[in-house]
Amino acid sequence: MSITATLVGRSILGDKALTYGTYTDSGVGTEDDIDTKLHRCEMIILQPYGTSAATDAPAVNETLPVAGSAVTVITKASQSGIWIAIGDMFS
Numbered sequence: 001m002s003i004t005a006t007l008v009g010r011s012i013l014g015d016k017a018l019t020y021g022t023y024t025d026s027g028v029g030t031e032d033d034i035d036t037k038l039h040r041c042e043m044i045i046l047q048p049y050g051t052s053a054a055t056d057a058p059a060v061n062e063t064l065p066v067a068g069s070a071v072t073v074i075t076k077a078s079q080s081g082i083w084i085a086i087g088d089m090f091s
Helices: none
Strands: 003-013 016-025 031-034 040-048 071-074 080-087
Touching (some): 040 071
Antiparallel strands (some): 003 016, 016 080, 040 080
8 A cells, every 4th residue: 555544524514524634655656545434425524744845746636536545646756745524424
Protein backbone atom coordinates (compact mmCIF):
# COMPACT_ATOMS: atom_id res chain seq x y z
CA MET A 1 0.00 0.00 0.00
CA SER A 2 1.51 3.30 -1.00
CA ILE A 3 -0.77 5.56 1.11
CA THR A 4 -1.21 5.04 4.83
CA ALA A 5 -4.43 6.59 6.14
CA THR A 6 -5.40 6.87 9.80
CA LEU A 7 -8.85 7.67 11.17
CA VAL A 8 -8.57 10.41 13.83
CA GLY A 9 -12.23 11.10 14.63
CA ARG A 10 -15.84 11.25 13.59
CA SER A 11 -18.91 13.39 14.20
CA ILE A 12 -22.52 13.95 13.14
CA LEU A 13 -23.44 17.13 11.21
CA GLY A 14 -27.23 17.32 11.00
CA ASP A 15 -28.24 14.32 8.88
CA LYS A 16 -24.66 13.63 7.65
CA ALA A 17 -21.77 11.64 9.10
CA LEU A 18 -18.28 13.17 9.07
CA THR A 19 -14.96 11.37 9.52
CA TYR A 20 -11.46 12.80 9.41
CA GLY A 21 -7.88 11.64 9.61
CA THR A 22 -4.39 11.83 8.22
CA TYR A 23 -2.64 10.34 5.20
CA THR A 24 1.00 9.77 4.25
CA ASP A 25 2.32 8.61 0.90
CA SER A 26 5.17 6.08 1.17
CA GLY A 27 7.24 7.87 -1.45
CA VAL A 28 5.85 6.22 -4.57
CA GLY A 29 3.22 8.80 -5.50
CA THR A 30 0.68 6.34 -6.91
CA GLU A 31 -3.03 6.01 -6.26
CA ASP A 32 -4.45 4.09 -3.32
CA ASP A 33 -7.58 3.86 -1.18
CA ILE A 34 -8.56 5.73 1.96
CA ASP A 35 -11.07 3.91 4.17
CA THR A 36 -13.27 6.75 5.42
CA LYS A 37 -15.31 4.41 7.68
CA LEU A 38 -18.46 5.70 5.98
CA HIS A 39 -21.19 3.62 4.36
CA ARG A 40 -21.23 5.97 1.36
CA CYS A 41 -18.79 8.86 0.87
CA GLU A 42 -20.45 11.88 -0.73
CA MET A 43 -17.53 14.34 -0.39
CA ILE A 44 -13.86 14.12 0.58
CA ILE A 45 -11.37 16.94 1.09
CA LEU A 46 -7.61 16.34 0.96
CA GLN A 47 -5.32 19.01 2.44
CA PRO A 48 -1.54 18.47 2.29
CA TYR A 49 0.78 19.62 5.10
CA GLY A 50 3.80 21.73 4.31
CA THR A 51 5.79 24.88 4.86
CA SER A 52 5.04 26.07 1.33
CA ALA A 53 2.32 25.60 -1.28
CA ALA A 54 2.02 22.06 -2.61
CA THR A 55 3.42 21.74 -6.13
CA ASP A 56 0.99 18.93 -7.00
CA ALA A 57 -2.43 18.88 -5.36
CA PRO A 58 -3.78 15.52 -4.18
CA ALA A 59 -6.78 14.31 -6.16
CA VAL A 60 -9.78 12.05 -5.69
CA ASN A 61 -9.84 9.44 -8.46
CA GLU A 62 -13.53 8.52 -8.06
CA THR A 63 -16.96 9.63 -9.14
CA LEU A 64 -18.77 10.48 -5.92
CA PRO A 65 -20.79 9.19 -4.14
CA VAL A 66 -18.88 5.95 -3.67
CA ALA A 67 -18.60 3.22 -1.02
CA GLY A 68 -16.73 4.91 1.85
CA SER A 69 -14.50 1.92 2.55
CA ALA A 70 -12.46 2.50 -0.61
CA VAL A 71 -12.15 6.09 -1.81
CA THR A 72 -9.29 6.13 -4.34
CA VAL A 73 -6.94 9.11 -4.12
CA ILE A 74 -3.62 10.01 -5.70
CA THR A 75 -0.93 12.11 -4.03
CA LYS A 76 2.53 13.40 -4.75
CA ALA A 77 5.38 11.13 -3.61
CA SER A 78 6.04 11.42 0.17
CA GLN A 79 3.15 13.87 0.66
CA SER A 80 1.37 13.96 4.05
CA GLY A 81 -1.83 15.71 4.99
CA ILE A 82 -5.32 15.51 6.39
CA TRP A 83 -8.57 14.23 4.91
CA ILE A 84 -12.18 15.03 5.79
CA ALA A 85 -15.04 12.92 4.43
CA ILE A 86 -18.80 13.44 4.59
CA GLY A 87 -21.37 10.75 3.88
CA ASP A 88 -24.71 9.20 4.71
CA MET A 89 -23.77 7.15 7.80
CA PHE A 90 -20.89 5.38 9.56
CA SER A 91 -20.09 1.89 8.31
